[in-house]
Amino acid sequence: MSSQRLHALRTRLSSARLDVLLISFLPHIRYLTGFTGSNGICLVTRTQALFLSDGRYRQQAREEVRGARVIIVPASLYEALATRVGLTLKERVGIQEQYLPVGELNKLKKLFRKVRFVPTAGLVESLAAVKDDDEIAKITAAVKLTDEVFDEVLTFIKPGVKELDIAAEVSYRHRLKGAEADAFEPIVASGVRGALPHARATRKTIRKGEMVTLDMGCRLNGYHSDLTRTVAVGRPPAEMRRVYGIVREAQQRAVDAAAGGLSARALDAVARSFIRRHGYGKYFSHSLGHGLGLQVHEAPRLSKLSKETLVSGNIVTIEPGIYIPNLGGVRIEDNVVIRDGTAEVLNRAPKELLIL
Amino acid sequence: MSSQRLHALRTRLSSARLDVLLISFLPHIRYLTGFTGSNGICLVTRTQALFLSDGRYRQQAREEVRGARVIIVPASLYEALATRVGLTLKERVGIQEQYLPVGELNKLKKLFRKVRFVPTAGLVESLAAVKDDDEIAKITAAVKLTDEVFDEVLTFIKPGVKELDIAAEVSYRHRLKGAEADAFEPIVASGVRGALPHARATRKTIRKGEMVTLDMGCRLNGYHSDLTRTVAVGRPPAEMRRVYGIVREAQQRAVDAAAGGLSARALDAVARSFIRRHGYGKYFSHSLGHGLGLQVHEAPRLSKLSKETLVSGNIVTIEPGIYIPNLGGVRIEDNVVIRDGTAEVLNRAPKELLIL
Numbered sequence: 202m203s204s205q206r207l208h209a210l211r212t213r214l215s216s217a218r219l220d221v222l223l224i225s226f227l228p229h230i231r232y233l234t235g236f237t238g239s240n241g242i243c244l245v246t247r248t249q250a251l252f253l254s255d256g257r258y259r260q261q262a263r264e265e266v267r268g269a270r271v272i273i274v275p276a277s278l279y280e281a282l283a284t285r286v287g288l289t290l291k292e293r294v295g296i297q298e299q300y301l302p303v304g305e306l307n308k309l310k311k312l313f314r315k316v317r318f319v320p321t322a323g324l325v326e327s328l329a330a331v332k333d334d335d336e337i338a339k340i341t342a343a344v345k346l347t348d349e350v351f352d353e354v355l356t357f358i359k360p361g362v363k364e365l366d367i368a369a370e371v372s373y374r375h376r377l378k379g380a381e382a383d384a385f386e387p388i389v390a391s392g393v394r395g396a397l398p399h400a401r402a403t404r405k406t407i408r409k410g411e412m413v414t415l416d417m418g419c420r421l422n423g424y425h426s427d428l429t430r431t432v433a434v435g436r437p438p439a440e441m442r443r444v445y446g447i448v449r450e451a452q453q454r455a456v457d458a459a460a461g462g463l464s465a466r467a468l469d470a471v472a473r474s475f476i477r478r479h480g481y482g483k484y485f486s487h488s489l490g491h492g493l494g495l496q497v498h499e500a501p502r503l504s505k506l507s508k509e510t511l512v513s514g515n516i517v518t519i520e521p522g523i524y525i526p527n528l529g530g531v532r533i534e535d536n537v538v539i540r541d542g543t544a545e546v547l548n549r550a551p552k553e554l555l556i557l
Numbered sequence: 558m559s560s561q562r563l564h565a566l567r568t569r570l571s572s573a574r575l576d577v578l579l580i581s582f583l584p585h586i587r588y589l590t591g592f593t594g595s596n597g598i599c600l601v602t603r604t605q606a607l608f609l610s611d612g613r614y615r616q617q618a619r620e621e622v623r624g625a626r627v628i629i630v631p632a633s634l635y636e637a638l639a640t641r642v643g644l645t646l647k648e649r650v651g652i653q654e655q656y657l658p659v660g661e662l663n664k665l666k667k668l669f670r671k672v673r674f675v676p677t678a679g680l681v682e683s684l685a686a687v688k689d690d691d692e693i694a695k696i697t698a699a700v701k702l703t704d705e706v707f708d709e710v711l712t713f714i715k716p717g718v719k720e721l722d723i724a725a726e727v728s729y730r731h732r733l734k735g736a737e738a739d740a741f742e743p744i745v746a747s748g749v750r751g752a753l754p755h756a757r758a759t760r761k762t763i764r765k766g767e768m769v770t771l772d773m774g775c776r777l778n779g780y781h782s783d784l785t786r787t788v789a790v791g792r793p794p795a796e797m798r799r800v801y802g803i804v805r806e807a808q809q810r811a812v813d814a815a816a817g818g819l820s821a822r823a824l825d826a827v828a829r830s831f832i833r834r835h836g837y838g839k840y841f842s843h844s845l846g847h848g849l850g851l852q853v854h855e856a857p858r859l860s861k862l863s864k865e866t867l868v869s870g871n872i873v874t875i876e877p878g879i880y881i882p883n884l885g886g887v888r889i890e891d892n893v894v895i896r897d898g899t900a901e902v903l904n905r906a907p908k909e910l911l912i913l
Binding site: 238239256257298299300301302303304306307320322365366369370372376377379381382386398399401404 | 594595612613652654655656657658659660662663676678721722724725726728729732733735737738742754755757760842
């Protein structure tokens with residue numbers, strides 16, 4: 202797997218007019234080599250791939266890394282590029298401009314005065330956006346686990362319970378089922394707090410008649426799930442029921458439209474125009490979704506400004522929402538794998554309005 | 558509080574020969590202004606402080622930010638620096654080189670061709686390393702909460718239980734007691750896995766006669782705790798008992814020696830030389846500890862290479878360990894507040910060897 206990915210990346214170096222690509226972003230290093238530790242760099246040339254780490258990871262690197270030569274060095278990884286790898290020529294070396302801090306680049310420039318460092322963006326991202334069968338299976342397993350947790354935590358959502366306690370159940374049950382971690386801190390937003398798309402769980406108590414938005418995910422074998430459902434505790438106000446129906450249909454329309462060959466912007470527009478036609482356009486204040494994989498947020502982005510086109514093998518979230526200040530909010534999110542001509546929803550969690 | 562911090566930072570601009578400092582690292586923005594959201598930049602000049610964020614955070618910024626003028630802008634925060642703030646002069650603008658990605662600096666340079674951007678490091682870190690009474694109280698509360706969780710999870714540590722299940726209990730109980738989140742994924746390393754200082758919890762089952770290292774912490778009101786204890790499940794091998802005694806005494810000696818005015822390197826040496834004298838020097842493979850606050854790892858660093866000196870108001874971890882491949886490991890960690898002439902351990906968790 203890793204060898205194929207490294208090979209695919211290598212073929213992109215020439216079109217980017219690079220002799221070498223220096224990969225410093227750990228999720229990309231994991232994607233390319235399999236290494237899961239916290240310190241390492243990967244150097245890809247047109248003919249080979251090298252992985253450097255320190256002595257703490259000697260054993261782990263040997264077990265995990267495939268497709269790259271492992272070099273264990275005692276001190277600074279960058280200095281080892283000079284002493285062990287001999288990176289001293291007048292080469293064009295790509296760096297990952299979205300991730301490498303300015304201070305690190307300055308260190309590199311001091312160590313390699315003749316090297317031309319070239320900012321690059323998106324080289325690994327665009328590869329990682331297209332999942333192979335093994336990755337699709339891993340994400341499917343993470344999605345299934347989160348669906349089960351959602352089903353279990355429904356029994357805890359009732360009047361008098363704190364948002365934070367529900368968040369605690371989400372994390373707890375993810376872990377008990379074998380997840381490595383939450384994908385992010387679970388969002389539990391009840392009543393008027395549902396109007397904040399980024400609300401974290403608080404000490405607020407759930408009351409009868411409120412809607413509750415749960416946004417939760419896990420990491421399993423390195424890959425993520427990301428599920429949102431909004432449920433009601435007792436009968437919610439008429440406008441919220443109406444809003445629920447609009448979000449649900451907007452979400453379904455986007456799912457039905459999703460397919461390889463469609464632009465990400467056009468897919469965003471499917472849900473956005475439906476919500477706008479029903480008068481809630483200004484309350485859908487974020488983008489439709491994002492790619493999902495080794496990172497919770499990755500390419501492709503489904504937004505008004507996206508320039509990407511969906512291709513078979515993309516896995517994305519589809520998560521429209523409506524957020525009305527001082528009233529509440531609804532968001533419904535599935536994880537979807539894109540195929541040529543169609544899309545498949547990986548989630549099994551119900552989407553009709555659950556009144557608990 | 559925020560106003561004082563911003564004022565203190567402002568007085569440092571002139572010695573750094575800066576007209577402006579651009580703060581992009583969110584934990585520092587929270588430290589300086591109180592803002593807890595996920596998008597913002599802070600601009601500190603010699604006479605004023607500005608905070609910029611987007612429309613999602615209009616309400617939140619108004620509630621949270623103190624000591625800086627809040628400017629809400631529709632699109633890119635950097636572009637707003639030109640249109641709204643008028644950053645167009647030939648100024649020397651400091652950037653945070655440890656955090657700002659190369660690509661962001663390149664965007665800034667394109668927008669402000671006459672500005673001289675100067676890489677800086679440590680300006681906010683050195684301020685944040687000295688805690689005021691309010692911060693000490695917040696960290697003390699987080700430490701107390703983690704001590705309670707440690708006490709509770711002891712009852713779950715027994716033969717046949719998976720490391721991951723213990724980690725799940727740690728997270729769950731932190732949350733139920735009101736923590737915002739884990740400070741980091743809990744480490745539960747049993748038996749020979751204890752020899753890996755960075756071991757995450759796995760599906761491995763705990764067996765009788767093994768030692769188990771738990772490294773756990775939480776975030777409460779933005780501030781962190783970080784506790785490590787190693788316990789035994791049944792009677793451990795003689796060498797592990799001996800190692801435990803050495804780590805415990807090394808830790809106590811470092812705690813006793815800690816005080817304002819001492820160099821961080823000298824404190825590290827107190828524990829390191831004790832462990833070395835007992836023949837385990839090469840098995841203490843990391844530094845003695847680190848500052849603790851809005852970040853889990855911050856200044857000062859207590860290591861062989863540190864150039865910092867402890868001052869009253871520092872809060873640090875003191876956490877020596879011995880890790881013997883194919884046998885196991887022991888680490889004992891307290892959180893300690895430094896005073897002039899002395900230090901106070903914030904933890905109450907017991908340090909004698911618990912045989913469960």
